[in-house]
Amino acid sequence: MGVETLFKPFESENMHAVYEQARRAEPVFFCEELNCYVVTKHEDVLSVFSDPETYSAVNSQSPIRPFTERVSNILKQGNFTREPTQANTDPPKHSRIREISSGFLNARQYIALKPEIVRLTREALGSIQHKGRVDFVKEVTYELPAKVLFLLLGAPESDAFKIKQWADNRFNMVWGVLDEESEVAAAHALVDYWNYCKALVAAREKTPGDDYASYLLAARGGDDTKLTMNEIHSLIHGVMLAGHETTTNAAGGLILSLLQNPEQWRRLIANPGLIPNAVEEGLRYCPPLITWRRRANCDTSIRGVKIPKGANRS
Numbered sequence: 001m002g003v004e005t006l007f008k009p010f011e012s013e014n015m016h017a018v019y020e021q022a023r024r025a026e027p028v029f030f031c032e033e034l035n036c037y038v039v040t041k042h043e044d045v046l047s048v049f050s051d052p053e054t055y056s057a058v059n060s061q062s063p064i065r066p067f068t069e070r071v072s073n074i075l076k077q078g079n080f081t082r083e084p085t086q087a088n089t090d091p092p093k094h095s096r097i098r099e100i101s102s103g104f105l106n107a108r109q110y111i112a113l114k115p116e117i118v119r120l121t122r123e124a125l126g127s128i129q130h131k132g133r134v135d136f137v138k139e140v141t142y143e144l145p146a147k148v149l150f151l152l153l154g155a156p157e158s159d160a161f162k163i164k165q166w167a168d169n170r171f172n173m174v175w176g177v178l179d180e181e182s183e184v185a186a187a188h189a190l191v192d193y194w195n196y197c198k199a200l201v202a203a204r205e206k207t208p209g210d211d212y213a214s215y216l217l218a219a220r221g222g223d224d225t226k227l228t229m230n231e232i233h234s235l236i237h238g239v240m241l242a243g244h245e246t247t248t249n250a251a252g253g254l255i256l257s258l259l260q261n262p263e264q265w266r267r268l269i270a271n272p273g274l275i276p277n278a279v280e281e282g283l284r285y286c287p288p289l290i291t292w293r294r295r296a297n298c299d300t301s302i303r304g305v306k307i308p309k310g311a312n313r314s
């Protein structure tokens with residue numbers, strides 16, 4: 001059976017075997033269900049992502065299935081005006097915004113927060129310490145990354161569950177396929193999520209702090225050519241998903257893989273110095289993001305497969 005037939009984009013079962021077959025036999029193929037060319041070899045993926053002239057990022061956060069009119073109306077009436085600011089923009093807008101955002105969102109910030117991150121992690125692990133059997137994702141890796149992110153955003157820890165649910169909703173709307181009623185409910189939730197982010201920015205306008213929104217407002221300095229208010233709202237909304245979704249998945253994926261490979265688990269317990277390597281390997285072995293999209297700016301080809309201008313690849 002050909003890879004096109006075996007590849008089921010919304011199912012994880014058997015996924016690695018299908019990718020393996022694709023890399024070996026048909027590394028670039030078209031997927032009808034996604035309306036995308038799928039590129040599976042590491043070197044090809046790297047070459048696509050490092051060539052913004054040929055491949056635009058504009059489609060990277062577009063809904064897999066365009067929103068229905070009903071959903072678009074809910075978003076319009078809810079004044080949901082989120083605009084592309086980071087992952088789904090090309091230069092020069094991408095460069096302008098990245099230069100500002102990376103002044104705050106960087107590894108240095110997280111390193112400085114280490115004592116607080118350790119406290120939150122101890123609290124989460126302490127809460128399951130005496131429970132015999134737990135759902136580790138539900139009890140630990142679901143909310144913890146959001147609480148860590150909130151250290152940068154100044155959002156209250158108690159909002160973590162609500163934000164996670166809103167982020168799941170947005171994720172399913174954009175990267176999943178929902179039935180109409182679920183999509184309508186998700187659209188209302190997306191408007192609430194957007195308003196929450198706007199309210200957070202408004203609060204920092206009144207009382208600045210040392211958080212990301214306050215930093216963006218100061219960097220803007222009232223100058224729309226640097227950043228507009230809508231861009232700031234969009235940046236906060238963006239990081240309110242991007243800053244915890246991946247880490248929840250990475251942590252859950254790594255723990256699951258270790259439990260499935262108990263000899264590796266035992267090695268870690270015996271030698272915690274291996275943990276940084278395990279985290280790196282977890283990102284490779286069970287990545288929290290398995291796909292990302294680009295759109296062809298011109299007719300091109302990869303490994304002899306012709307890709308027409310305007311085509312998506314994943």
Ligand code: HEM
Pocket residue numbers: 057060085086087088105149237238239242243244246247250288289292
């Ligand atoms: C395992 C951890 C993570 C992985 C694998 C990951 C991966 C990614 C990828 C692949 C993108 C899209 C990049 C592009 O299109 O060029 C992205 C975007 C982004 N990530 Fe991460 N990320 C992780 C953790 C984080 C954390 C902890 C933060 C924040 C503190 C963060 C903030 C962002 C932001 C703000 C964006 C842009 C979102 C947007 O455009 O709306 N990420 N990330």
